Amino acid sequence: MARRYHHGDLRQAVLTAAVEVLGDSGPAAVNLRDLARRVGVSHAAPAHHFGDRSGLLTAVAAQGFDLLADTLEELPPSSDLLDAGVAYVSFAVEHRAHFEVMFRPELLRADDPDLRAAQERSNQALDWAIAGFRDGSVDPVVAGAAAWSLVHGFATLWLQRALPAAVGDDVEAAARAVAELLVRGANP
Amino acid sequence: MARRYHHGDLRQAVLTAAVEVLGDSGPAAVNLRDLARRVGVSHAAPAHHFGDRSGLLTAVAAQGFDLLADTLEELPPSSDLLDAGVAYVSFAVEHRAHFEVMFRPELLRADDPDLRAAQERSNQALDWAIAGFRDGSVDPVVAGAAAWSLVHGFATLWLQRALPAAVGDDVEAAARAVAELLVRGANP
């Protein structure tokens, strides 16, 4: 494809390149000039679509929250809380690039409308999934916080390879085992 | 204090300044030149003690892991797993600056001897605390991963103000409530 003045789909191209860099080297390695070079445009072209660096990362995060909402919404109706938890962890591992940006407020423009909408979507999907946790005997707010904390912490630590090797290398199995502990209780 | 050629305790001074900046504005805002200005030395002086930026952040992280180990080791003998979990969360909130760097492998020199030693110390302290969780009916590895994931996720989300307002503003109480759920089980 010859280089034309109008790229045609620069916004999406930069976004894709950014996700690639994020997956390879993390948020710190993302810079607008490198992305511009990769896509074959001038160094200032990305700014036209995203404003600045935080605008770009915000777009990635918004895409991530939408993907997360999709993932949770697509769970089969028979799914329970465990399935949702495992799905959350799987999402983090499969979409590591997005996940590593989604929960870094200092990198994002928190007031971005697209971001807020996507966060709202995923929050509702999470709430719905957690509803299965509310059996009346526990405070639903506490239960929700516990469930989210558990899967979020597990995903974070897993991605950092901080967990002991003994947990194995099958994310979904390990996530399910850990989540089961929360549902069943450690001292039943 | 007049500006002398030899600062006297530059390493510690830079470290302190770095923690201050970290607490105010996060890791992205930490840069060697600004720290040098704050401490009143030339822009290249910090490099003499830390090598480069990752060296500085590694020193902060090592200090953080030592502080965490101290915190856990100082728990009274009567403490149980819940107390340890709450202590972990309290540490993250009270030493937010350190915590935000400790689990960012991409910012650190993973092979730094001081860092490894401090990590080892805190790992052992965590293991010891989690030992109370091993009642024979559950896989200790899974139990440890679950306990760590829960408190780590809770601390992370709390610091990001990502949890719903309904959990309240008392970190320790909220952390304890959440941790109790893991120990007791959601569906007893």
Add this chain to the structure above:
DNA sequence: CGTTGAAACTAGTCACTGACAAGTCGGTGG
């Protein structure tokens, strides 16, 4: 007490980045 060598720090510089300003291109609606 003077020398000397190493450690601590300064000064200068380079490549790179984010951000901004001003100009150019080209598709599209009138």
Add this chain to the structure above:
DNA sequence: CCACCGACTTGTCAGTGACTAGTTTCAACG
């Protein structure tokens, strides 16, 4: 067909990390 406006380029500036070479101070030793 032409004016307009969004898309993109070119040029530039200040700030940063990293490197090199030089300077000051300290302390150990004779």
